[in-house]
Amino acid sequence: MAARLLLLLFAAAFCASAQNATQAGRFHVERPTLLNLGFEWAIAGDANRNAKVDVEYRAVGESVWRKALPLVRIGGEHVFRRREHLDYTVPDGFAGSILNLKPGTEYECRFQLTDPDGVSGQATHTVKVRTRTEPQPYSGGRTLHIYPPGHEGPREEPSFTSILQAYYGAGLGDWSVVWERRARPGDTLLVHAGLYKPERLNYVDPMMTPFDGSMSLTLKGTPDRPITIKAAGDGEVVFDGDGNHRMFDVMASEYHIFDGITIRNTDVAIFAGQKEVTGAVGLAVKNCRFENVGFGVWTEYAGSRDFYIADNLILGREDRFRLIGWTGPLWASAGPYGSHALRSYYAIKVYGPGHVIAHNAIAYFHDAIGISTYGTPESDPDRRASSIDIYNNDIHMSNDDFVETDGGVHNIRVFDNRGVNAAHGGYSTQPGFGGPFYFIRNLLYHVPSGVAFKFSAKPAGLFVYHNTIIGEHVVRDPSSNMHYRNNLFLGRDTPSRGIMAWANATDVYSTDYNGFRPNRGVDAQFFWLGPKPGQRLYEPKPEDWKSFRTLAEFRAATGQEAHGIEVDYDIFERMTPPDPTKRHAVYHATDLNFRLKPGSKAVDAGVPIPTVNDGFAGKAPDLGALETGLPEPKYGPRWLTWQPFYR
Numbered sequence: 072m073a074a075r076l077l078l079l080l081f082a083a084a085f086c087a088s089a090q091n092a093t094q095a096g097r098f099h100v101e102r103p104t105l106l107n108l109g110f111e112w113a114i115a116g117d118a119n120r121n122a123k124v125d126v127e128y129r130a131v132g133e134s135v136w137r138k139a140l141p142l143v144r145i146g147g148e149h150v151f152r153r154r155e156h157l158d159y160t161v162p163d164g165f166a167g168s169i170l171n172l173k174p175g176t177e178y179e180c181r182f183q184l185t186d187p188d189g190v191s192g193q194a195t196h197t198v199k200v201r202t203r204t205e206p207q208p209y210s211g212g213r214t215l216h217i218y219p220p221g222h223e224g225p226r227e228e229p230s231f232t233s234i235l236q237a238y239y240g241a242g243l244g245d246w247s248v249v250w251e252r253r254a255r256p257g258d259t260l261l262v263h264a265g266l267y268k269p270e271r272l273n274y275v276d277p278m279m280t281p282f283d284g285s286m287s288l289t290l291k292g293t294p295d296r297p298i299t300i301k302a303a304g305d306g307e308v309v310f311d312g313d314g315n316h317r318m319f320d321v322m323a324s325e326y327h328i329f330d331g332i333t334i335r336n337t338d339v340a341i342f343a344g345q346k347e348v349t350g351a352v353g354l355a356v357k358n359c360r361f362e363n364v365g366f367g368v369w370t371e372y373a374g375s376r377d378f379y380i381a382d383n384l385i386l387g388r389e390d391r392f393r394l395i396g397w398t399g400p401l402w403a404s405a406g407p408y409g410s411h412a413l414r415s416y417y418a419i420k421v422y423g424p425g426h427v428i429a430h431n432a433i434a435y436f437h438d439a440i441g442i443s444t445y446g447t448p449e450s451d452p453d454r455r456a457s458s459i460d461i462y463n464n465d466i467h468m469s470n471d472d473f474v475e476t477d478g479g480v481h482n483i484r485v486f487d488n489r490g491v492n493a494a495h496g497g498y499s500t501q502p503g504f505g506g507p508f509y510f511i512r513n514l515l516y517h518v519p520s521g522v523a524f525k526f527s528a529k530p531a532g533l534f535v536y537h538n539t540i541i542g543e544h545v546v547r548d549p550s551s552n553m554h555y556r557n558n559l560f561l562g563r564d565t566p567s568r569g570i571m572a573w574a575n576a577t578d579v580y581s582t583d584y585n586g587f588r589p590n591r592g593v594d595a596q597f598f599w600l601g602p603k604p605g606q607r608l609y610e611p612k613p614e615d616w617k618s619f620r621t622l623a624e625f626r627a628a629t630g631q632e633a634h635g636i637e638v639d640y641d642i643f644e645r646m647t648p649p650d651p652t653k654r655h656a657v658y659h660a661t662d663l664n665f666r667l668k669p670g671s672k673a674v675d676a677g678v679p680i681p682t683v684n685d686g687f688a689g690k691a692p693d694l695g696a697l698e699t700g701l702p703e704p705k706y707g708p709r710w711l712t713w714q715p716f717y718r
Contacts, residue, residue: 101458142166309333373451378428
């Protein structure tokens with residue numbers, strides 16, 4: 072009997088050891104962007120979650136390896152929202168990014184998986200990956216010259232009267248769908264100055280778009296030989312939809328570039344993909360202007376990939392003089408649907424991997440930039456929202472959120488953005504399917520809801536580093552695997568509201584080296600939901616929440632924020648908070664100075680984070696988005712020398 076019991080105990084111990092050991096699975100390199108690389112590594116086992124993956128990298132040809140962020144342990148997090156029937160458990164594995172790289176450079180990347188309980192399978196991977204470069208026209212292709220209807224001046228040959236005539240060789244009326252002389256990969260359609268406006272109710276519309284006024288572009292370029300539609304540089308090129316639904320439909324195209332044109336007076340300027348139908352590949356939209364549009368660039372297709380949407384000015388139709396929003400007792404004048412009325416939806420909305428959304432100036436939309444919420448992600452890693460960069464965008468007046476990463480899966484990177492005036496939330500993950508989601512060096516001003524980061528629908532894998540938030544962050548929906556470092560949260564003296572809430576769904580969390588300015592006259596400032604080891608609190612009871620009046624009380628009770636500090640507005644060179652009693656007010660970025668005052672409490676008060684704050688200027692990194700002594704990022708289009716949102 073004793074021998075049998077001993078055997079059972081040995082078997083149980085062996086089984087537990089086997090569950091704690093790690094079995095290495097498939098290693099996946101995500102689609103590269105210009106500045107970052109993303110990776111996923113599936114595993115089994117590691118029940119006690121003590122495995123880790125260290126990461127090093129170097130440019131090919133260099134001899135010294137550099138340290139990167141370790142991959143993030145993911146798996147087991149429950150992402151759900153019952154009213155949409157969403158129910159997803161993150162598979163076991165690791166995921167993460169190597170950040171702040173150079174475009175067009177090949178890197179050697181090394182990954183080492185270790186576990187005190189043992190590793191089976193291939194525990195080391197070394198891969199070479201090249202970052203992308205900005206898409207450019209092919210210099211060796213044909214140039215097809217396009218002139219507006221009615222043009223009577225000189226022409227460069229070969230010349231055409233519309234996009235469709237040059238692109239397909241199409242004719243008028245019924246002959247508009249006879250495509251007998253198609254453009255070739257590498258061709259540049261050089262569009263000369265003038266107004267291109269469809270006469271869509273004219274059977275012989277000279278733009279060749281009878282009835283719908285929409286141009287469907289379905290040809291296939293290649294990465295080296297894209298098809299380019301580019302302004303000739305002899306004056307403004309304006310495509311006016313005259314109130315039609317879609318201006319350009321490119322959802323079956325591959326490797327097209329739109330460069331330097333203006334699109335206005337249409338519901339959807341560039342439609343690039345429909346869910347479960349088809350989508351575009353390698354779409355580039357740069358240096359363009361969008362005016363009076365309901366949607367700028369839009370794809371919902373999982374196979375859409377490698378978009379480059381940069382240096383555009385995108386202006387919607389929403390109210391320019393008051394922040395309307397869509398929840399609460401807001402303005403009855405918003406329209407026949409009350410505060411839910413939509414005049415413009417998203418400036419940019421994408422799904423699929425490898426997209427870059429950078430240096431855009433966006434104003435007067437419901438949401439500025441979003442990933443399609445989509446639902447349960449597909450199992451194919453090349454058909455889901457991963458490896459997406461959203462950076463250096465200048466966002467003004469969103470009736471909902473600045474940036475929504477809501478359908479993202481792995482390696483979503485939101486950094487160096489400036490957002491001023493959002494009625495509902497700032498930077499959102501609702502939901503997020505494992506992560507990591509990196510929110511780094513973003514600015515936020517005037518989000519009257521107190522939702523700086525809209526972490527909702529139980530997202531997982533949230534890393535919040537070096538953001539400057541002029542306002543509160545009091546979201547109560549629990550999130551998994553959530554970590555904060557080197558941020559500033561400054562309250563606006565909002566009545567009956569604290570400055571910060573940490574809603575942790577699992578026992579994997581951390582917060583430290585952050586600065587807080589509590590709201591005056593409020594007793595409960597810091598709110599904490601922190602499960603004990605092995606505990607889950609996806610739907611907590613009210614008594615599970617703890618509140619604290621001071622940061623010192625919070626630190627003593629939780630052990631978090633050992634290096635956190637309380638600050639005030641005197642840390643800035645010049646900063647006045649928004650008035651919490653004026654919910655609908657409009658503020659302008661040109662009036663705001665987010666720079667820290669040299670020698671203030673927030674200077675040198677942060678912690679080094681590899682590839683995030685390398686090259687900091689002082690003894691240690693500063694708190695917040697702007698490092699003292701380093702230049703401020705360029706927000707918005709790099710060609711734009713004036714402020715489009717001012718007054």
